[in-house]
Amino acid sequence: xxxxxxxxxxxxxxxxxxxxxxxxxxxxxxxxxxxxxxxxxxxxxxxxxxxxxxxxxxxxxxxxxxxxxxxxxxxxxxxxxxxxxxxxxxxxxxxxxxxxxxxxxxxxxxxxxxxxxxxxxxxxxxxxxxxxxxxxxxxxxxxxxxxxxxxxxxxxxxxxxxxxxxxxxxxxxxxxxxxxxxxxxxxxxxxxxxxxxxxxxxxxxxxxxxx
Amino acid sequence: xxxxxxxxxxxxxxxxxxxxxxxxxxxxxxxxxxxxxxxxxxxxxxxxxxxxxxxxxxxxxxxxxxxxxxxxxxxxxxxxxxxxxxxxxxxxxxxxxxxxxxxxxxxxxxxxxxxxxxxxxxxxxxxxxxxxxxxxxxxxxxxxxxxxxxxxxxxxxxxxxxxxxxxxxxxxxxxxxxxxxxxxxxxxxxxxxxxxxxxxxxxxxxxxxxx
DNA sequence: TGAAATTAATTAAACAGTGATTTAAATCTT
DNA sequence: AAGATTTAAATCACTGTTTAATTAATTTCA
Numbered sequence: 001x002x003x004x005x006x007x008x009x010x011x012x013x014x015x016x017x018x019x020x021x022x023x024x025x026x027x028x029x030x031x032x033x034x035x036x037x038x039x040x041x042x043x044x045x046x047x048x049x050x051x052x053x054x055x056x057x058x059x060x061x062x063x064x065x066x067x068x069x070x071x072x073x074x075x076x077x078x079x080x081x082x083x084x085x086x087x088x089x090x091x092x093x094x095x096x097x098x099x100x101x102x103x104x105x106x107x108x109x110x111x112x113x114x115x116x117x118x119x120x121x122x123x124x125x126x127x128x129x130x131x132x133x134x135x136x137x138x139x140x141x142x143x144x145x146x147x148x149x150x151x152x153x154x155x156x157x158x159x160x161x162x163x164x165x166x167x168x169x170x171x172x173x174x175x176x177x178x179x180x181x182x183x184x185x186x187x188x189x190x191x192x193x194x195x196x197x198x199x200x201x202x203x204x205x206x207x208x209x210x211x
Numbered sequence: 212x213x214x215x216x217x218x219x220x221x222x223x224x225x226x227x228x229x230x231x232x233x234x235x236x237x238x239x240x241x242x243x244x245x246x247x248x249x250x251x252x253x254x255x256x257x258x259x260x261x262x263x264x265x266x267x268x269x270x271x272x273x274x275x276x277x278x279x280x281x282x283x284x285x286x287x288x289x290x291x292x293x294x295x296x297x298x299x300x301x302x303x304x305x306x307x308x309x310x311x312x313x314x315x316x317x318x319x320x321x322x323x324x325x326x327x328x329x330x331x332x333x334x335x336x337x338x339x340x341x342x343x344x345x346x347x348x349x350x351x352x353x354x355x356x357x358x359x360x361x362x363x364x365x366x367x368x369x370x371x372x373x374x375x376x377x378x379x380x381x382x383x384x385x386x387x388x389x390x391x392x393x394x395x396x397x398x399x400x401x402x403x404x405x406x407x408x409x410x411x412x413x414x415x416x417x418x419x420x421x422x
Numbered sequence: 423t424g425a426a427a428t429t430a431a432t433t434a435a436a437c438a439g440t441g442a443t444t445t446a447a448a449t450c451t452t
Numbered sequence: 453a454a455g456a457t458t459t460a461a462a463t464c465a466c467t468g469t470t471t472a473a474t475t476a477a478t479t480t481c482a
Contacts, residue, residue: 014457029330032244036442046459051443110328117325117385119239124389132393140394153410159394160383160407167382172374174328178335182343183351183370196371199364200415225431247468257433262469428479437470444463451456 015053017043022064027107031061032120058122065126072105073130080138087151090142091165091201098169099194109174136162152205169197226264228254233275238318242272243331269333276337283316284341291349298362301353302376302412309380310405320385347373363416380408 021042025034036057040047054060079097083090102108112131115123136159143158152158172193179188232253236245247268251258265271290308294301313319323342326334347370354369363369383404390399 030241030244032241033331035440037440047442048444048459049457052457057442113324113382114328116389117321118241120244128389128392132389136393156407156410157399157403159390160399160404161411163383163386163390163393164379164408164411167386168375168379171324171378171382172371175374175378178327178339178343179370179374181339182347182374185370188368188371192368193371196367197375199367200372200375203414203417204411206414246466248466258468259433259470260431263431268468423482425482426480428477430477431475433472433474435471435473438468440467441465442463443465445461446459447461448459449457452454 014043014045014049018045018050018053018060019064019068022060023068023107023111026061026064026123027111027114030114030118031123032118036060061122065123069126070130072101072108073134076101076131076135077138080135083142087143087146087205088202090139090146091205092198094139094165095169095194095197095201099173099190102173109170113170113174136166139165165201168201172197225254225256225260229256229261229264229271230275230279233271234279234318234322237272237275237334238322238325241325241329241331242334243329247271272333276334280337281341283312283319284345287312287342287346288349291346294353298354298357298416299413301350301357302416303409305350305376306380306405306408306412310401313384314401320381324381324385347377350376376412379412383408 018039021039022034024042025039029038036047036050039060040049043049050057050060054063076097079093079101083093112127115127116132118124140158140162143152143161146152147154147156147158173190175182176188176190176193179185229250232250233245235253236250240249247258247261250271251260254260261268261271265274287308290304290312294304323338326338327343329335351369351373354363354372357363358365358367358369384401387399387401387404
């Protein structure tokens, strides 16, 4: 085996590799099920490095949140700031923005959906604080304004609409790897999903069709 | 502490209590994270009883599936058999049937959503086989038929519609316990959610509004 | 009918495996 | 020589499972 000791060469990326490996395991197995041994192996180091760099398992999660998750939240918030009040534009902007973000951060949907449902509050605490509290609150406000302006059926509770919208957008994306097991086919591409979601949403948002 | 030995009185319900406790923990912590000690404590027995009655952790999961999950699947299938081809009726029937089922089995949404996303395949294998393969497949068929009959926009992929419908229906229900943390209010009752989901769905399903 | 034997149900404790964390040593850089 | 980085091994806590002991219920049979 390799002997202990400081290796030669530049090793400043060990920390970054640990963060990436942790995020990978969080998204694939859930925060609770992710083991330091697995994370360390993915990063190519020993589990003791986690204590050395971060101080422990909980501190590693904190670091992932600070340095990997919060930038994505900021990215989403910047996108939402460009949306107007029109209901159709809101739906379209939200879905396409979500898709663009997921394109660059493929672990986002499964991480989000999994942790929102998890009983282990650590990561959800953050998600609720930074994502659910800021982004949906802002969107819900826009929806309420759209209702006042008559663009949106006033009977719909904007908060419920918000929760459903998140589920409608993220759940199919997160479940995508299972499609072939559910439907015996893998040819359900993300473009089709986006078209479909947009169509379903845009219709649901229009106010002049009361069933 | 309590001494070992056969207790007095009728104890035929120990097994049932273990099944209920297991389902509770599966739904709340996930199948992998659920520990026998926790389950046994909830049931008011020692973990050794699990081995005694079922043979082990895996066998306990099997028993929960056989005696708690499959009856619910059968219940849902019976409900689906009463649905026709009309898109509006399908949406209404699916959602209201889902709500009625969830009313009696409150653990269903979080269990379903959590396990569909889980990397631990044991329970998902069953869910895909018995729920995802039978119910959505049947519904997707109905949707395709409705498309041929002109009741449903033929541009929408019925499989995608199916996945989104599950997300739209179950995700908000599963996220319900978090609402008050997201929106600072607990007054989002299940009736409002059903109204909202139905309205959004029924509009999305209508075929004459192409955006 | 009633005592003895047997079977069923239950527990505490022991065991083996795995996880996170700490420690001490080893190696490299400055 | 001093400080930083990394490892193997030790440690402690927890998990699923097994074991031996213990008590209640049931059966046997004189």
